[in-house]
Amino acid sequence: MAANLLTREERDAMLPGLTGWTMVEGRDAIHKSYVFADFVAAFGWMAKVAIVAEKHDHHPEWFNVYKTVEVTLSTHDAGGLTKLDVTLAQEMDRLASG
Amino acid sequence: MAANLLTREERDAMLPGLTGWTMVEGRDAIHKSYVFADFVAAFGWMAKVAIVAEKHDHHPEWFNVYKTVEVTLSTHDAGGLTKLDVTLAQEMDRLASG
Structure with a gap:
């Protein structure tokens, strides 16, 4: 599977579409905090994401x-953000809203 | 359920029996790193623990x-270690060895 670092154009096109995700300071990675109703909801979501x-x-x-999950995404093999991270972020958001 | 802080005697009796668990610096909490074969093994264990x-x-x-899980246990309501933490640590070890 391709795991090339996102180009500048790809970043500008893709990252603003990820709601609630922010760049990690000092690292080519994105971060989001999810807060659920309780532990069962939080871990249930984690199981789907897994x-x-x-x-x-x-x-x-x-x-x-407990009910909070802090997520950081980056592609270790590529040394930074790739389309894999964007895809996983989108899937996480989709599963959190479903 | 009782959640009183461990007494000095209870600490001396219980904590040395927890293999691989260490005190967290600056906090009344214990920590252990678990390393599994791969992500499926790691998350499978987390599901059981959950x-x-x-x-x-x-x-x-x-x-x-991926295959690593870093765990910290402490009882927030009590402000430190209680028997609940010892029990959960024992259960985690049991599930990791099963």
Whole structure:
């Protein structure tokens, strides 16, 4: 699967469309905090994301405490953001709103 | 459920029995890094722990990236370590070895 770093044009086209995602300081990565109703809702979402992530063979860095999940996405092999991150971010948002 | 801070005697009796768990610097909490074979193994373990944690109504702070899970346990309501943390640590170890 292609995992080239996003070009400047791709960044400008794709990243503004990711609601609530922000650039990580000092790193070519994006971050979002998700807050759910409770732990069951938070972990239920994580379980869905885990299956999608494994399917894409692209995994998040994520921290969970109770109903909050802090997610950082970057493509380690590429050394920064690729389309894989944009796709996973979109899937995460879709699963959180479903 | 009782959630009193561990006494000095309880700490001395219980904490040394938790293999691989260490005290967190500057905080009354314990930490352990688990490394699994791959993401499926890591997240599969997290799913088992999640069910146990919810059953006990006591949840971990945990960070996952690929096959690694970093866990911190403390009882927020009590402001430090309680028997709930010892129990959850034991359950986590049991589920990791099963």
